[in-house]
Amino acid sequence: MVPKLNYDCFQNVFEHLDQDTLFNCILVNRSWFKILIPYLWENPFSIVHRDGAANSKKLLKTIISMFPFDKWTEEKLNSCKYYKVTYHKYRKSIRDYLDYMEIFKSAEFHGFIDKCSRVPPWKYKNLKKIYDENERTWISKYDESSISSTLTNHIFNIIFRNCTKIRQFSLFNISNMTVQNNSFKNLSNLCYLEVGKPYYLGNIFRDCKKIKKIVIHFHGYNTRDRWLLLINFLKDQKELKAIHFSNYTSWNIRDNRYYNQLKPISEELLIQIHSIEELGMNGFILPCKQLNTLSNVKHLEITLWKWKPETVAAFDNGLCPLLEVLKFQGDLPPLDVLAKFIGKTKGHLQCFYIKNPNQNHYNHTQLLLKSIAKSCPKLNSLSTIINITKDLSFLKTLLISCNELKNFTLMSIDFMSQSLLQEQLRVMDENWGVVHEKCQYKRSKNINSIRFNKYQIKLKNNLFDH
Structure with missing residues (x-):
């Protein structure tokens, strides 16, 4: 007879099942029911x-x-x-x-x-x-x-008064009546917080002292009062490790008007978050020379569709010696400036990622590849721009230097066939396999689409992963 499995064994199995299967499993017996209810709820x-x-x-x-x-x-x-x-x-x-x-x-x-x-619809009679x-x-x-209104307000009240173990909270809209009727002290165990309006931080989450990551979405003009509210809130967050800012207005406008509406992050705020390890900025710019105050940052994500001269200057003067992850979701700074920044990461960089590259940034691809090869020996994940027909010799140097790479993505506006690139890589290392795809991003109705070739390169034993 098969011996009875203990609680830990069941947990290890159930963690890999989908919700539909879990709902069927709770009908097996009481023991399974008790183990599975926490997963389902x-x-x-x-x-x-x-x-x-x-x-x-x-x-x-x-x-x-x-x-x-x-x-x-x-x-x-x-x-x-x-x-x-x-x-x-x-x-x-x-x-x-x-x-x-x-x-x-x-x-x-x-x-x-x-x-x-x-x-x-079949019940629509007395309409x-x-x-x-x-x-x-x-x-x-x-x-x-x-x-809808009755359900929303009442269930909000029930949750805030009874759910004491909530650790991840994402809130974009809530009625003033719900705010006035609840104290929100039960949310004191929050570790992750995402809010759509900064004033929630003062009205709702003043009792939360254990937050490790916060994501804040700003809408429209950001007044000094909003920054002060955020600064005062962060003063109480002794365990905060990550903070992301997102400007929704800027995200939706990708022309010259967007360029002029980028908002700088308050210098007082940057001083307040000097000890964080992860920073994300979507639609915000850094005050000039203020990136130096973030010497503890290990994870940096920047989303901009226009790099103003003062933003480039701030990035050029920046120093993040402990940086392990660097991501760009939109436009890039000039590649020579980016190469210089990567050179100051002291060999800690493990992930470099770009998305939506701009064809105007192909002047210094060799400088960028040289900097990565020289400064990033621990790199295991790479996504970068390359002039595929001119930079292959630099790619060879990069692969020798960054010997922990298991996969990387090359993006180039010029073209080389998949088979030819595979042959070139085989000369360097026969274990690499290539998957090619053509990509196109539409930036705006007034701006032409950006077309480029993406080459996903992985070790052959990982070629079909994910």
Whole structure:
């Protein structure tokens, strides 16, 4: 007879199963049920991503039925003609289930509410008549807004009052009524926080002292009051290791207007976060010569669509001697400046990544390759620009120097066939395999598409990974 597996063995197995399989497994016996419930309730609203509309809707209704609605809310929901709350017999155990929730994502939550409040089309009978100004006619529509609003506000209140183990929180929208009705002290265990409005930091998360990573999305003009609010919040974050800034307005405007609307990060803020290890900037620029204050940064991500002269100067004067990861999601600084910056990383750089390269940055590709070869002996992941027909000799030097590389990506506007590049690489090392693809990025209606060739190169035993 097979001996009974212990708890740790079951955990190791269940960690590799998908949600559908886990839901079937909880029906096996009580022991499996107790082990699996924490996995299923760790992030319950992620159920909105599941395939199969019918099964998904049933499960959403099941989750709703487990929330302890007060009498007023239940009556309001049941007053809607095509929406009823039916509780299951295990309703009393709701607080135990909520205790397992560790991840809350605003987008998933609102998708969950949307699915729960949606009424099937075949039930549209006594519809609400609305006058359509564009069509100049009356149309019939079922009013689902009251269901959605009631569910949203009440479930928000339940979560904030009962879920004490939430460690990841992503919040983009919340009503003022919910903010006023809750203290949010139960969120004191947060390690990761993402917010869509900076004022949430003062009104909601003042009791959170254990945050390790924070992502802040700014919308529109960033006033000094917002920076001060953020600075004061960060003063209490003794365990903070990573911070990302994102300017949504700048992300959507990629022409000259965007160029002029880039906002500098406050110098006071940079001084406040001098000890962080990971920094991400999307649509922001650095104050001149202020990158030197970030001597502890190990992970740096920059997303810009225009590099102003003062931004290039700040980057040129920057010094990140402990840097291990360097990523560019948009435009690049001049390659000679980038080569100089990489040369000052003291040999710690392990990952260099670029995306959406601009064809205007092909003047100093050899300088960049030389700098990588000389300064990055520990590099294991590389994505870079290259003039594929002129720089292959420098590539050979790079592969010899960076002998820990297992895969890398070369992007070039000039072309070399996959077979020819494979042959050239085989001379250097017969273990490399090449996959070629043509890429195109549309930057704006007023700017031509950027076309280039991407060569993904991996060791043959890793060629089909991922």
